[in-house]
Amino acid sequence: xxxxxxxxxxxxxxxxxxxxxxxxxxxxxxxxxxxxxxxxxxxxxxxxxxxxxxxxxxxxxxxxxxxxxxxxxxxxxxxxxxxxxxxxxxxxxxxxxxxxxxxxxxxxxxxxxxxxxxxxxxxxxxxxxxxx
Numbered sequence: 001x002x003x004x005x006x007x008x009x010x011x012x013x014x015x016x017x018x019x020x021x022x023x024x025x026x027x028x029x030x031x032x033x034x035x036x037x038x039x040x041x042x043x044x045x046x047x048x049x050x051x052x053x054x055x056x057x058x059x060x061x062x063x064x065x066x067x068x069x070x071x072x073x074x075x076x077x078x079x080x081x082x083x084x085x086x087x088x089x090x091x092x093x094x095x096x097x098x099x100x101x102x103x104x105x106x107x108x109x110x111x112x113x114x115x116x117x118x119x120x121x122x123x124x125x126x127x128x129x130x131x132x
Contacts, residue, residue: 014041017060025062026054066095066107077125078106086110089117 014034018041022029029052032045039058046052047067055063071079074094082091089110097105097120105128106121120129 015058015060018056021056021060021062022054026052062100064097064099066097069094069096074106074108075121075123075125077123078108078121079125081121081125081127082108082110086119088112092116 014036019034022032022043026045026047029043029045029047032043035042035044040063041056041058042053043056044051044053050068052065052067054065057063071091071094073096074082082089089112091108092111093109095107097103097107099105104123106123108119108121110117110119115132118129118131119127122128
């Protein structure tokens with residue numbers, strides 16, 4: 001068994017247990033880059049030709065994965081909420097979020113008046129979080 005080291009930005013070492021857990025979860029990932037913010041390890045990578053980001057805590061436990069998706073892949077109810085409540089916003093980015101506790105959520109970045117809004121939806125279209 002070979003152990004390798006991946007260096008994050010600012011030369012911060014990512015513990016081997018986190019790297020191994022990531023590679024076990026996503027053996028087909030490519031072009032991965034690690035960063036660390038506080039006690040959270042973030043890895044950006046490509047999987048199935050999509051930009052994907054996964055987050056791990058300092059113990060190496062997976063927290064969540066965000067995968068870029070298209071408008072056509074949004075849950076119908078989320079799309080309806082966007083059309084009825086946020087029609088004056090323009091979509092910047094959409095991500096499918098899979099969490100450690102099994103939830104599937106949708107994170108949509110919207111732009112209006114020069115500001116970017118980060119909005120988190122559940123599959124029924126309910127807004128769980130809205131921040132600038």
